[in-house]
Amino acid sequence: MDSQTLYPSDLNVEQRAALQTSLVILQKNYKFQRVLLWGKVLGLKADYFIAQGRGEDEMKDRKNLYSLNCVDWFLLPPATVPLIDQVSSAAKGRFTGDPSHVYEHRDIRRRGDGDEEEEVVTKVNEEIRLAVTVHHIEEEVSVVPRGAFVKSPHGLVQINRSFCGLSYSESEKLDSFLHFSKPKNLKKKSLLETSQLNPAIDFLDVLSDDIPKGSWSLQFECGSKVCVLRSLLWLGLTFYHLPMTPHHGYFYIGDGAKNLDLPFML
Amino acid sequence: MERKQDSSEGTLQAVALLKTTMLKQSSKSGLNLNPAADKVMVDSRKLRSTGLHSDVSMKDTPTELELTENVCTLAHISVKLSYSYDHLTRVLIKVMDEQPQDVVDVIEDISRDVKRALFEDKQSILRDLPQTTAAELLAEQQRPLFSRPENNEQEDELQQETPLPNVSEIAFYLEQAGVGLGREEMQRIFLALKQLVESQELLCCRLWGKILGTVSSYIVAEAECREGEEEEEPISDEAAEEEERETETQESDENEMDPLPQSTYKPPPVVPKEPIGTGTNKCVYYVCKEPGLPWVKLPSVSPAQIAAARQIRKFFNGKLEAPVNSYPPFPGNEANYLRAQIARISAGTQVSPQGFFQTGEEEGDEEDEAPRDSYEVNSDFEGVPVNEMAESLSTWVHHGHHILPQGRCIWINMAVNSEDLNEEGEAEEKEEPDEPEPEVGPPLLTPLSQDVEMFNTPPWTSKMSSTLTPQHAVAVLRSNLWPGAFAYACGGKKFENIYVGWGLKYAGEGYSPPLPPQPQREYPSDSEITEALDPSLEEEQALKEVLEEQQDAQEELEDTDEEDEDDG
Numbered sequence: 001m002d003s004q005t006l007y008p009s010d011l012n013v014e015q016r017a018a019l020q021t022s023l024v025i026l027q028k029n030y031k032f033q034r035v036l037l038w039g040k041v042l043g044l045k046a047d048y049f050i051a052q053g054r055g056e057d058e059m060k061d062r063k064n065l066y067s068l069n070c071v072d073w074f075l076l077p078p079a080t081v082p083l084i085d086q087v088s089s090a091a092k093g094r095f096t097g098d099p100s101h102v103y104e105h106r107d108i109r110r111r112g113d114g115d116e117e118e119e120v121v122t123k124v125n126e127e128i129r130l131a132v133t134v135h136h137i138e139e140e141v142s143v144v145p146r147g148a149f150v151k152s153p154h155g156l157v158q159i160n161r162s163f164c165g166l167s168y169s170e171s172e173k174l175d176s177f178l179h180f181s182k183p184k185n186l187k188k189k190s191l192l193e194t195s196q197l198n199p200a201i202d203f204l205d206v207l208s209d210d211i212p213k214g215s216w217s218l219q220f221e222c223g224s225k226v227c228v229l230r231s232l233l234w235l236g237l238t239f240y241h242l243p244m245t246p247h248h249g250y251f252y253i254g255d256g257a258k259n260l261d262l263p264f265m266l
Numbered sequence: 267m268e269r270k271q272d273s274s275e276g277t278l279q280a281v282a283l284l285k286t287t288m289l290k291q292s293s294k295s296g297l298n299l300n301p302a303a304d305k306v307m308v309d310s311r312k313l314r315s316t317g318l319h320s321d322v323s324m325k326d327t328p329t330e331l332e333l334t335e336n337v338c339t340l341a342h343i344s345v346k347l348s349y350s351y352d353h354l355t356r357v358l359i360k361v362m363d364e365q366p367q368d369v370v371d372v373i374e375d376i377s378r379d380v381k382r383a384l385f386e387d388k389q390s391i392l393r394d395l396p397q398t399t400a401a402e403l404l405a406e407q408q409r410p411l412f413s414r415p416e417n418n419e420q421e422d423e424l425q426q427e428t429p430l431p432n433v434s435e436i437a438f439y440l441e442q443a444g445v446g447l448g449r450e451e452m453q454r455i456f457l458a459l460k461q462l463v464e465s466q467e468l469l470c471c472r473l474w475g476k477i478l479g480t481v482s483s484y485i486v487a488e489a490e491c492r493e494g495e496e497e498e499e500p501i502s503d504e505a506a507e508e509e510e511r512e513t514e515t516q517e518s519d520e521n522e523m524d525p526l527p528q529s530t531y532k533p534p535p536v537v538p539k540e541p542i543g544t545g546t547n548k549c550v551y552y553v554c555k556e557p558g559l560p561w562v563k564l565p566s567v568s569p570a571q572i573a574a575a576r577q578i579r580k581f582f583n584g585k586l587e588a589p590v591n592s593y594p595p596f597p598g599n600e601a602n603y604l605r606a607q608i609a610r611i612s613a614g615t616q617v618s619p620q621g622f623f624q625t626g627e628e629e630g631d632e633e634d635e636a637p638r639d640s641y642e643v644n645s646d647f648e649g650v651p652v653n654e655m656a657e658s659l660s661t662w663v664h665h666g667h668h669i670l671p672q673g674r675c676i677w678i679n680m681a682v683n684s685e686d687l688n689e690e691g692e693a694e695e696k697e698e699p700d701e702p703e704p705e706v707g708p709p710l711l712t713p714l715s716q717d718v719e720m721f722n723t724p725p726w727t728s729k730m731s732s733t734l735t736p737q738h739a740v741a742v743l744r745s746n747l748w749p750g751a752f753a754y755a756c757g758g759k760k761f762e763n764i765y766v767g768w769g770l771k772y773a774g775e776g777y778s779p780p781l782p783p784q785p786q787r788e789y790p791s792d793s794e795i796t797e798a799l800d801p802s803l804e805e806e807q808a809l810k811e812v813l814e815e816q817q818d819a820q821e822e823l824e825d826t827d828e829e830d831e832d833d834g
Contacts, residue, residue, distance in 0.1 A: 012444040014732045044727055044746065069733070094723050094746070217480040224401045230478065232581065235749075235768060255749065261777040265581045265770075266480075 018070035039252030043097030059157040079135035087132040090124040101126040133256045141231040142180040143239040151203045165244045171227040178204035408558035411457040443742040443754040458557035475765030482584035484553040537569040545675030564605040569673025575606035607769045615751035616666030656730045656741040660715040
């Protein structure tokens, strides 16, 4: 969500005011092109506010920062594959709210011969867990409307300045929304399907290809003034778009837990 | 003047030249429009030469020659003959009208402008079809929210106690707490609540919260109903009548044939619903999709529905009549499921500052075991300072009645009832079941500090809304078991509960649906129905021989008897 525009109602006035100031300072310090308020991860004792700074390339130059009081921001480490493995084995339960909290996981592994047993302890910081969670959410459920971003022939992804919004009929279909992460399904599509697409704007996966079908809830609020997409896989991710205007954005507010029971619930 | 005339002549010549080039083009492309094309070509050359002469006489830049040349190039480019002919005439007319300085430089722009002007003209002919968008429909529906009825006098309204709480204040505090739906939305919801109160004549009404669904969401209002309201249950009566009819027909059929083995399975007796005004059905709930749309009353909840709701995990759809496909099968449709979840959430998360409510004074010391089921507002409540409320959980108490595993708030002994209901049954041997132990839950108004921790998470998280100005802050309580349930308390006597969420309980690591029950035991084996092997041929023959021998022996005996009788 853009730092200049709307704020969700889940932030109180004091937080909003603090954010408006601190995000501007953040942008200056880190030399970001723009800073977005990404969301809020709720912990047991305290909540984390997450902000995302975008650089030249909107998709690759993304940096996440977190804060406990909306004023002091700390950079989150980028999520690499070994970190992701560590977190998936060790971190369980809810976020506590303390960035230095350590999750431990003891695993008894046998060495090659089979006689010696070794106890492997994986320890993970809550900060790292937060970074990995944010990375997962970004990869799986970040949404942008079709046409909002263009990919130049060099591969640079940038905001489309002449995007004037989806029409009302377009925003009723899930086809007009794309994942804002590296596409996985695009190459599997047949030539027939890709012939209709425009390579400058259709370089991302479409939401309607998500499995299981029905993992997105598309609703219109206030009549048809705002189109709201809610993810049922990561409960708390909300995407909004005002049709016929270039305003769009997504925000996550939740406890950072993936909804693995989704197939039961649909 | 001369120049103008010359120019007009030149343009006319150019037009004529164009026409000829068009024809030439047509002959090239195979469209046979004019057989005398060649002759025309000769004429065009003549025209051109005359044009040259006229141009040479003028000292200005040879605009017209270049003009005609440009026109020819344009003609070559465009394929659609009639269009380009008309278009070029229009361009040239425009050039003649406007007389720009350097026609050659701007001729393409003029051509583009003429083309664009064409499109706009056509579009202005179309009339807009008035289509009402959804936003307009909703706006129309929400307009009556803001209209004041003219009958009521203003004085009466100010003096009466309204069944609604102070709406703007609640919206403000919810905003401070960081919960809610946005100021304008809350205002509209409260106006819709006012409409509800007036239409249904409710005693007391408050906003319970919002439950999100996949297709649309529900805004839920909680109300205490009038006394003496009975619920109509025509559906269950009809079902009972149908069952009776079915059993009668079955019996008549069975009299003709041999009686089939009857199943000895008796479903466990249905736990009766709690009457309206007590326990789980203490309050009545109304839902609507958007403020301004009509409110729908939810049916009261039964213990079977609560028990089933505890075992399933399903999203809400948004339509009240939608079926709930789940295992174990939910007895009812989405309206019942919604009501059951609302009951569970209310029981688990409706909290108030300690001392705000007190139990009724009628119950003395004798009834310590019986659960306290009524509470009243404590008029002596002075209020607890906010930072204390935020720090310790013992300053908050539940005022929602805990639901027992049975599905009710007040336990009922089912064994007692089953004897009364069993009238039609034959005189079977009844084994009296052991007296089930009464289910006990925590009594009303227990402090939150006694809430059990589930899944290694404390059940509540509390904090202050603002750390920078704690004097005016609000204490906020957030439930970890029911994500989305909030409560706030402000200094004095103000507090409120609200729920904004998906209507699902926190299930820990993962949800696993309950396994299907064990298959039922086979019918007890009897001599009538046990299978025996058919006797083989040798055995039958052996049996036959044995029987024949017996018969012979008997006949001999009879013969000897007769002989004896004859003899004797």
